[in-house]
Structures are given as C-alpha cells and as structure tokens.
Amino acid sequence: xxxxxxxxxxxxxxxxxxxxxxxxxxxxxxxxxxxxxxxxxxxxxxxxxxxxxxxxxxxxxxxxxxxxxxxxxxxxxxxxxxxxxxxxxxxxxxxxxxxxxxxxxxxxxxxxxxxxxxxxxxxxxxxxxxxxxxxxxxxxxxxxxxxxxxxxxxxxxxxxxxxxxxxxxxxxxxxxxxxxxxxxxxxxxxxxxxxxxxxxxxxxxxxxxxxxxxxxxxxxxxxxxxxxx
Numbered sequence: 313x314x315x316x317x318x319x320x321x322x323x324x325x326x327x328x329x330x331x332x333x334x335x336x337x338x339x340x341x342x343x344x345x346x347x348x349x350x351x352x353x354x355x356x357x358x359x360x361x362x363x364x365x366x367x368x369x370x371x372x373x374x375x376x377x378x379x380x381x382x383x384x385x386x387x388x389x390x391x392x393x394x395x396x397x398x399x400x401x402x403x404x405x406x407x408x409x410x411x412x413x414x415x416x417x418x419x420x421x422x423x424x425x426x427x428x429x430x431x432x433x434x435x436x437x438x439x440x441x442x443x444x445x446x447x448x449x450x451x452x453x454x455x456x457x458x459x460x461x462x463x464x465x466x467x468x469x470x471x472x473x474x475x476x477x478x479x480x481x482x483x484x485x486x487x488x489x490x491x492x493x494x495x496x497x498x499x500x501x502x503x504x505x506x507x508x509x510x511x512x513x514x515x516x517x518x519x520x521x522x523x524x525x526x527x528x529x530x531x532x533x534x535x536x537x538x539x540x541x
Contacts, residue, residue, distance in 0.1 A: 315512055438478070482506075
C-alpha cells in the first residue's frame with residue numbers, strides 16, 4: 313500500500329498520535345487527509361480536511377463516510393482512557409469505554425469497508441495497545457483486547473476485497489492521555505512513523521517498541537509471567 317497520492321482518514325487526528333499520523337502521511341505524499349475531532353479546528357494545509365466526528369454516534373460516522381468517500385486508508389485512532397480497576401468501574405463507565413474503543417471502530421470499519429473495496433482495497437488500521445495482552449488495566453485494557461480480537465476478525469472478512477488490516481500495539485506514548493504517568497514513553501512521531509511504514513510494507517501487525525515486543529514474545533508462556541510483567 314503506497315502513501316504517495318493516497319487519501320486517508322485519521323480519527324482523533326488533531327492531537328497526540330493522530331496529529332503525528334496526519335503529519336507523517338502528508339510527509340509521505342498523501343494527497344488528502346481527513347482529520348477528525350469532536351470539534352475540529354481549521355488547518356492551514358489545504359490537504360488536511362477537518363471533519364467533526366463523535367465515534368460513539370452512528371450518524372456522525374455515516375457523515376464521515378459520506379464526506380470521505382474517496383478514502384483508501386482509514387486509521388481508527390480515536391478512543392478514551394479509563395484508569396479504574398474493573399471492580400471500581402461503574403456500568404456507565406464500562407459502556408462508555410467499550411462504545412468508544414470497540415463499538416466505534418467496528419462501526420467505522422463497517423462504514424468504510426465498501427468504500428475501501430471500491431477504491432481498490434486500501435488499508436484499515438486499528439490502534440491497540442500493549443495492554444491488549446496485559447492484565448490489570450481495567451476497562452481500558454479489556455476494551456483494547458476486544459479491539460485486537462475484532463481486528464483479527466476484520467482481517468479475515470476484508471481479505472476478499474484486498475483490504476490490508478493492520479493492528480498496532482504500543483506501550484506508553486507521550487500524549488495528554490499519559491501526562492500523569494511516570495514511565496518511559498514513545499514520542500507520537502515515532503509511533504506514526506512505525507504505523508506508516510507498516511502500511512507501506514503491507515504488515516498486518518505493527519509492534520512499536522521494545523516493551524510491546526517483549527510482552528508479545530511471552531504470550532505463549534506461563535500466565536504467571538505475563539501477570540508479573
């Protein structure tokens with residue numbers, strides 16, 4: 313999948329990893345990037361098209377698909393965080409996290425699947441997390457595990473259309489979401505570079521950092537080792 317002259321959609325594309333993705337796609341020669349936010353700000357770059365999106369609203373997703381009908385790359389980046397353990401997570405919070413981090417990306421995949429197919433197949437990218445594979449991170453962790461599973465299913469379902477489905481796993485990234493976490497963090501630009509390279513190299517999975525690669529390597533080992541990581 314070539315970035316040059318592509319048309320991309322980046323949800324949550326105006327800050328953090330999303331903004332870095334927009335910049336990297338443009339640097340790679342993308343012709344147009346639709347950058348979404350709940351309340352998008354205008355861009356000085358004519359190649360960037362701001363589009364409002366509430367990822368939990370089916371009508372908002374339908375509007376995005378109608379606007380970005382020429383897309384051949386769709387990156388599901390938008391999501392929300394949750395820091396409570398499962399026993400301390402209310403039903404409302406659990407539903408909100410799953411609506412944003414699992415149901416929303418699936419709806420976007422459903423809306424854009426025929427568009428990608430009509431435009432030659434293209435690529436669908438889902439942002440997971442190393443926490444997809446690690447216990448103890450509450451609603452956020454299990455939502456990312458669910459999205460990982462959904463991505464694997466979408467990969468099979470979209471294969472006949474020639475659509476590349478990429479799952480991205482990464483540990484902490486230096487964004488607003490992790491501002492209060494004292495731990496090593498990747499720069500958003502590093503994450504964006506790895507994702508764009510993965511698209512161009514037709515890689516079904518992108519493991520951004522050493523922490524993620526290590527956790528992936530021990531998944532087949534004793535569960536006690538994973539819990540202790």
